[in-house]
Amino acid sequence: MLARTADSLFWMGRYTERAGNTARGMQVALRMAGLAGSLGGGRDEWRNLLVAAGAEPGFRGTGRAVTPEAVIGWLALDAENHSSIANCIEAARRNGRAVRTALTVDMWEALNDTWREMRARAASATDEDTLPGFLDWVRARTLLFNGAAADTMLRDEGWLFVHLGVMLERADNTARLLDSKHQALSGAGAEGAVAYAEWQALLRSVSALRSFQWVYHTRLRPDLVAELLLFRPELPRSLVACHVRVLHALERVAAATGGRRGDPQRIAAEINDALAKGRVEDIMARGLHDWLTAQIDRNVELGDAIQRLYLSG
């Protein structure tokens, strides 16, 4: 497969997933902001979200104050923010269009219809009344794209790179989401009604509130929330579930490219090792934030290695 094609497929997967994840993060923040009146707290909700989305430095550069409106606009629509939902949709479609032949009709239609409707929705997407519906729509479109890919794409190299992009992005997102809530999960902040609401919102954002009950049959506890999102393989958005698939995809890429392997496989294997051996008690004791920060750095390192070996040609 052309290196450029693989590159476009990989980034198409990442950008589509990123659009959905940003919408998920915004839904959590909106929910917390809505509860702030009755619970108090929730002041740092929007700043935390910016940090989680990796969009804080860019936002700071604009010199704007951290108000809900400003953050919502920045994350949903702003042309200057290259990871805004609108830009992710644009970039995903641009990558898809560049490798139109590598996509199935269903995948292309999912991308192209999303792009067209985004243009129609942009004017009113962040209005107070339309925002929740808009965020639901973005999530639904990401699910549709992933479903179209899973159900229609030939299981060849092209699929592996799309899948790799989606899984790496998702792993990254779960780590970042957890990190944005680390104060509610460990240490002094990890109790009380506000913290409880935070755990709920966090689980909801990865579609796992009910899953928690099915797995643990108990009231929410911060260590169990963290464990679920980090170490439970049965949760599709947990760190370990994503990284197992990343490694698996990388092994198959190596097979499909005549045994070309190296840093990507090594780093992915190391991450998987650490996740397999990890225990949530140890991490909580040593500091969740530090552990997650290191994890996010490793994700970046892995992404760079994939880029170098397979996508730059």
Place this chain on the structure above:
Amino acid sequence: MDRDAAGQPRRAFDEMQEEAGVRPAYAGIAAWIAQHGLAALGAKRTEAEALFRRVGITFAVYGEGGDPERLIPFDVIPRILARSEWDRLARGLTQRVRALNAFIGDVYAGQEIVRAGRVPAALIADNEAFCKPMLGFRPPAGVFTHISGIDLVRTGSDDFYVLEDNCRTPSGVSYMLENREAMLRLFPGLCSDHRLVPVGHYPEELLETLKEAAPPNCTGRPCVAILTPGHFNSAYYEHCFLADEMGVEVVEGADLFVRDDVVYMRTTAGPKRVDVLYRRVDDDYLDPRVFRPESMLGVPGIFAAYRAGNITLANAPGAGIADDKAIYPFVPEMIRFYLGEEPLLQNVPTFLCERDADRAHVLDNLGELVVKLARGSGGYGMLVGPHSTKAQQEEFAARIRARPQDYIAQPTLALSTVPTLAEGGIAPRHVDLRPYVLMGREVRIVPGGLTRVALREGSLVVNSSQGGGTKDTWVVEDRPEPMPQSQSMGAMSQSQSQRQG
């Protein structure tokens, strides 16, 4: 020829309607419209547009604001040719493309046709399309023009003219294929009521043609790819579409590199050798070492690889010498010279403004003629005499006097019309036809081609960049249904000498 004896403009030939009523080939369409009415036809058009948009068949239009990715308007009323009419055309097209290809080969070899005094030497030597680096090179199987598009117009029941030849990178074949797909979806009953000759195998025929062009140093199965200038090119959709249909890669210049005169593409598994490149990049941009040095679209060293027999470029660089508008008047002569045959398809009489007598005639008759740039394309820089103002005519007269060698002129043909769904209902609109001719070890033509239609009332300009649209082109069997078993087999194999099926 557009006027009768009394000098009155002759009415354009209506392909659907004759004095006595609807022509047989169009009877099914006429019945459908009579039964379902205009509103149903309008609904089909809306459906068609949604279909094209969803699939993403778009065309980039240069130099205008608004949506950069536009649809070419699709008219839902098909343009129909009887199989017997088509077969005559196909013989003429095959003949013409063989002669064009022989001409290109001759131009880059001994130039026998010039020595025989049949084509003026200056027309070749001073031609911008003449590609000096090709001198003395003979590509695999002697094929230069693997894919050509021959633009035809019709003025009467048996009168077809070649308007121009396209031997470089003719586009539009994706519309031929997608238009048929759309018609099959929109009008399944109507399609099955007709004995439509299929077009969907074009990509297979193209791939076969390209594989047959494999270079001498290719051993094993040839690796074919399409070279595109990139996604900002107006025909990018088509490049991807054809690649997809053929199951080959679509590559940009940066995806390729040359090492030791061998062309490779950069893949996830490392370099992979390429044998045949269907290039949709113009000659000038192919190789910065040989052509324009500033080109970013091409591949440095690819021309040397070509001459070394390690890659085939389709079409060959320099093939454009055959479709130059100043060369065009000599095509009938080429057919006689190379094939020893009389032309089956007619040329439109053409005046070369650089000839004194021709120029005088052109300047005296600007109001009746179509004046074109000898090297223009896309309908730009064109004067349609009968539709022009005095001021426009004067402007062109001045331009012709200043640079006569840049202009040719032809009589205004009364292009045939086909009923088209217009603003106020169904109305006649002028059409042309571009069949695609493939040349490998044999000539292959998928019956039909792309019908372009001038959507503005009275307009003769069918180019998509100038407000033209397209129609599906139906070639409909009018021979008796073949008998089953052995008799029909005999009839089939006889008709397949040019692989028109």
